[in-house]
Amino acid sequence: MTTDVPLTSLYQDLILDHYRKPRNRGTLPDATVEVHVRNPTCGDEIRLQLLLEDGVIADLRFEGEGCSISQASASMMTSLIRGKPLPDALALGSRFTEMMHADADAATDGSLRDLRALAGVARFPVRVRCALLGFDALREAARQSAGEAP
Amino acid sequence: MAPLDVDRLRGDFPALHQDVNGHPLVYLDNAATSQKPVQVLDAVRRYYEADNANVHRGIHELSRRATEAYEGARNRVAGFLGTDDPAEVIWTRGTTEGINLVAASWGGENLGPGDEILLSEMEHHSNLVPWQLVARRTGATLRYLDVSDEGTLNLDQMDEILSGGRVRLAALTHISNALGTINPIREIADRVHAAGALLLVDGAQGAAHGPVDVAALGADFYAFSGHKLCGPTGIGALWGRRELLEAMPPYMGGGEMISIVERDMSTWAPLPHTFEAGTPNISGAVGLAAALDYLEGVGPAAILAHEQALVAYALEQLRPMPGIRLFGPEDPGARAGVVSFLLGDAHPHDISTILDSSGVAIRAGHHCTQLLMRRYGVAATARASFYLYNTRDEVDRLVTSLETVRTIFA
Structure with a gap:
């Protein structure tokens, strides 16, 4: 981390709002895919359930345990990708990953919506994995639904 | 004071x-690791600059000096633990290896179905998982002491478990790394021994925070790490009572730990070398001894x-x-x-x-x-x-x- 990065770049109100009032939190009884991912270094975890209909994320829910960054990021992701075709959702994940690697264009990409509030995480390298955990779960879910071995 | x-x-x-x-x-x-004083850094550098050689084998001056430094460090650890028998001190990579050594070697030899190992809810994973592994291998059972709201062990519950007569060994931490609780090891040792069982003490935190006298504590095994008490990483020691160590099979095979090697079988070097296969962490031992000198001075x-x-x-x-x-x-x-x-x-x-x-x-x-x-x-x-x-x-x-x-x- 560079010297004296203001914490306000990390802990924006929007992030704390998603942390405290996560969107799409809960369980989905008719889910077609369910995955559980965990960051072994810090113990953060996310369970993600998708209802896929003709390759479109018709509905989704997540549950998790972890820091504000991992949980807010997962909440923001679920709001963003609900109703989108799975390939489009994965493409947004790639864009978000670019943002986490300090890609300035990605950080201003309107298609990422609330997730842009996490741009500051790129300046805290040890927290990048936290921010990516939600999309890790989505990628794992995509692999599972494609019938590949996890 | x-x-x-x-x-x-x-x-x-x-x-x-x-x-x-x-x-x-x-x-x-x-509690994760301590910083290192110049006295330790200097001791390690001096060893490499002046005395570096392999131990116990070269018939030359540097090997003699390296062996002297390495065995001198062992004597230093023995003194730190209050024992006058340096052969009871086994060099390890740290607490984790010391506990794994006892679990695999003593446990593998002495545990069977129906036997119990007594642990507590406050143990570090390094004092849990080795016992889970040996329990699975031998059919022994793990028993757990509860931790109170305030973070202490329940000794009444310990008596109850011990009274079953199946506990062969209790493996408990001296000081909790997560809570700081100092456990009453002497009192625990007396109860464990009265029940005919042995006590292994996880000293990863305990050795760093105060004087350790294994006899006064009543431990049968005591494992600690150098890096938590101002020493280098990758070096630690296991202390065990001689008669227990002598009855235990080697943990790893290799050079340094043998006496005579035949095609099908070999005989072991005497303690402490039985448990020290391969070229050891000589500079680490030197650094650990310097750390103990430093702490003693403080x-x-x-x-x-x-x-x-x-x-x-x-x-x-x-x-x-x-x-x-x-x-x-x-x-x-x-x-x-x-x-x-x-x-x-x-x-x-x-x-x-x-x-x-x-x-x-x-x-x-x-x-x-x-x-x-x-x-x-x-x-x-x-x-x-x-x-x-x-x-x-x-x-x-x-x-x-x-x-x-x-x-x-x-």
Whole structure:
């Protein structure tokens, strides 16, 4: 981390709002895919359930345990990708990953919506994995639904 | 007992004198690992510059000196543990290897179906998983002591479990890495021995925070690491009573641990070399001995008193803080320099990041004690841990930084 990065770049109100009032939190009884991912270094975890209909994320829910960054990021992701075709959702994940690697264009990409509030995480390298955990779960879910071995 | 001259001691630790994220470093992650004094760094460098050779084999001057330094360091550890038999001191990579050695070697030889191993909910994973492995291999059963709300062991429950007559060995920590609790090892040892069982003490924290006398403690095995007491990483020691060690099969095979090697079988070198296959961590042993010299100079009893004074001061500052949840014994005299806490709904990782941005290094997570975290119904805690070089001003910096956490997570 560079010297004296203001914490306000990390802990924006929007992030704390998603942390405290996560969107799409809960369980989905008719889910077609369910995955559980965990960051072994810090113990953060996310369970993600998708209802896929003709390759479109018709509905989704997540549950998790972890820091504000991992949980807010997962909440923001679920709001963003609900109703989108799975390939489009994965493409947004790639864009978000670019943002986490300090890609300035990605950080201003309107298609990422609330997730842009996490741009500051790129300046805290040890927290990048936290921010990516939600999309890790989505990628794992995509692999599972494609019938590949996890 | 004179208080520590902390200003002078801090001068011995180069790593403490740096800015982190634009602020002077406040290093409060000592239960994870300690910083190293120049005396230790110099000893390791001097060894490599002047004496480096392999031990116990070269018939030349440098090998003689290296062997002397290596065995001299073993004598130093024996003295530190209060034993006059250096052959009872086995070099290891650290506490984890020491416990694995006993679990695999003693456990593999002595445990069977129906036998029980007594552990507690506050054990570090390194004093749990090795026993799980050997239990699966031998059919032995694991029993667990509960931890009270205040973070202490329930000795009545221990008596109850011991009265079943099936416990062969109790493996318990001297000091809890997550709570700071100092366990009453002598009292535990008496009860364990009265039941005909053995006691292994996990000394990873215990050896760093005060004097250790294995006989007075009543331990049968005591394992510790160098890096938590100002020594290098990758070196530690296992102490065991001679008659126990002599009856145990080797843990690893290789050079250094044999006497005569045949095509199908070999005979073992005598203690302590039976358990020291391969070229050992010679410079680590030299560094560990230098660390023990350093601690002896400082005064181990004064170190614990200093830590307890810092814990008392920290608890005093933290208790009134809105939203704080503190773990561990309320009496600072019942714990070493560890303060585990939660603050409002800020996750410990967030607390740690915010503190790091003002140069304050703490640990956040489950502290390799997932059973203990589950016991308290939390996934993780934040942990500040103090050592001989920490000051009240640093406790103040911790408290001030926690105010920032409260502001952000207001």
